[in-house]
Amino acid sequence: MTFANLIPTLDATVFVSSSEMETRPVQHVIASDLMSDVLVAHLDDFVLVTSLASDQMIRTADLVGATGVILVNDKRPPASLIQLAKDLSIPLLGTALTKFAACLAIGKALEDKGDPA
Amino acid sequence: MNRLPDLSPEKSPLTLVEVIYSTTIREVMSTDPITVERNTPMSTVQHLMRDHGVSGLPIAEEGRLFGIVSVQDLIEALQQGKLNVPVSTCMTERVVTLEEDMPLSMAISTFSKYRFGRFPVLNAAQRLTGIISVRDINVTLVNRLLQQVSKFESMLDNEVTPGLELNRVFHTRQHDFENGGKASTTIKKHLVDHHVDRSLVKRIAIASYELEMNQVVHSIGGTISYRITPDAVEILVQDRGPGIENVDLALTEGFTTANEWIKSLGFGAGLGLPNAKRVSDEFFIHSEPNVGTTVKVVIHLDKKQKENAT
DSSP states (O other), X not given: OBGGGHHHHTTOEEEEOOGGGGTSBOOEEEEOSOHHHHHHOOOSSEEEEESOOXXXXXXXXXXXXXXXXXXXXXXXXXXXXXXXXXXXXXXXXXXXXXXXXXXXXXXXXXXXXXXXX | OOOOOOOOTTTSOTHHHHHHHHSBHHHHSEESOOOBOTTOBHHHHHHHXXXXXXXXXXXXXXXXXXXXXXXXXXXXXXXXXXXTSBGGGTSBOSOOXXXXXXXXXXXXXXXXXXXXXXXXXXXXXXXXXXEEEHXXXXXXXXXXXXXXXXXXXXXXXXXXXXXXOEEEEEEEETTOTTTTTHHHHXXXXXXXXXXXXXXXXXXHHHHHHHHHHHHHHHSXXXXXXXXXXXXXXXXXXXXXXXXXXXXXXXXXXXXXXXXXXXXXXXXXXXXXXXXXXXXXXEEEEEEETTTEEEEEEEEXXXXXXXHHOO
């Protein structure tokens, strides 16, 4: 599964897209509003599911190499966050789903579609 | 008396902090200090101070320190016409002392804390071996900094860094969340651009970001310096305070002093320092309350990495 596959799955709004979102694989999910926890997770090829719409959230996603970010609960990202996500080439989606419902939907999609390789 | 220089990394050469921690008081102090005995009359103290141009004399017998007498004590004795009394009646008995093996930073913070012009220095056996003044410190600092300047000048002459190698310094400010993390993202991009292995980049980025955000969240500001060579990435973070009361506790997962506001921004879970340590190959921390915290981490670039990197 790729990050772009998540757009229909989550009925998501694309705030920031990147050329890599069609190709980079998604295998795991980290769901947290606590960036300290995101920084200690030992995973690759993951998406960050969060309701924290701050610049530091995008910086954290970049530094830990997240494939992309999903902003839940219909949170509207501030303009500075969108700009930063563009600068760092991190795709950013928004969904009206709750964090739990978004995780559930991604989990189901991972089971159905599995690894793109 | 002139104040000691401001030792904040932003206003001083970056290596200053390293100098003041790696230099011991033994290297800075004046040895074989002129001393007097308890029964020496104040008139002798007056002559010694005048002849030797000193403003304070330790009272010691066979290396054992009994007190210290200053110019102020002498002036008081003069005013009261007590020139023939033994110095033991005029001296300060509760003397603040330093030890030979302490770092120079300790002497500097002691001078900042007390308004005395000099401190007796004792060895491990508590015997008087020297005396340290602000002048001694300043002379040492000037000499060491001159050495550093010479070293930097020769480094500049040899600078050739279009590739992976890099020396760069960033400044952080307290609670500046807008810019917090910029240093780490810049360095991460540099490493990615030079094809450093993804898992190594992640470790370096995490160590860097944890330390950078620690400075933004907890310190009153400081610097974060990167030295990238084909062998390793070295990150040196230095802040101007307030310092960490208990370093062992700060290295314990879950221990935090962050407030709710910091936590609402997604930080302050008490995982930063332990996480930076976890992802690093070498980790060094030194902190002194009211002075600041220095952390140095090194992450080695392995052999395979060296072949890939350009």
